Amino acid sequence: MKNYRLITALTAVMLLCFGGLMQASAEDVSAKDVKQETKELLETLKGYSAEQKDEAVKKTQKALKAFDERMERLENRIDEEWESMDQSARKNARAVQRELRRQRLKVAEWYGSLKNSSVLAWDHMKEGFSKSYQSLSDAWEDASNEFD
Numbered sequence: 001m002k003n004y005r006l007i008t009a010l011t012a013v014m015l016l017c018f019g020g021l022m023q024a025s026a027e028d029v030s031a032k033d034v035k036q037e038t039k040e041l042l043e044t045l046k047g048y049s050a051e052q053k054d055e056a057v058k059k060t061q062k063a064l065k066a067f068d069e070r071m072e073r074l075e076n077r078i079d080e081e082w083e084s085m086d087q088s089a090r091k092n093a094r095a096v097q098r099e100l101r102r103q104r105l106k107v108a109e110w111y112g113s114l115k116n117s118s119v120l121a122w123d124h125m126k127e128g129f130s131k132s133y134q135s136l137s138d139a140w141e142d143a144s145n146e147f148d
Contacts, residue, residue, distance in 0.1 A: 035137065057114065071101075106135075
């Protein structure tokens with residue numbers, strides 16, 4: 001039941017984010033774009049050796065910044081549409097925000113570990129970060145697929 005509510009909440013928020021309640025702008029990014037960017041980042045990261053850690057960290061930092069900007073736009077849209085939402089939609093929107101923040105925090109923890117990892121721990125940290133980032137990306141994709 002909890003997963004169903006989460007999917008419903010993600011769906012409501014994705015409708016706000018990707019469903020066009022507001023005019024689309026050049027900075028809007030579709031779930032398909034997010035999926036492709038995630039795939040590219042994770043494939044690129046997979047190819048980096050421990051000796052290339054600095055470059056890998058720069059790439060992941062750039063991807064995290066882009067995701068954070070999307071999250072901020074999403075939160076702004078929720079705030080702008082708040083008055084037109086019913087109580088259930090408000091509750092769902094806040095639940096989705098909490099869940100995405102929780103997942104984003106996990107990604108941040110793995111990013112810190114990746115950034116500070118030793119040569120011996122590099123592969124483990126890459127794998128952990130990649131799984132965590134993929135989970136965060138999947139949450140966006142799952143919700144947006146409700147509207148395709």
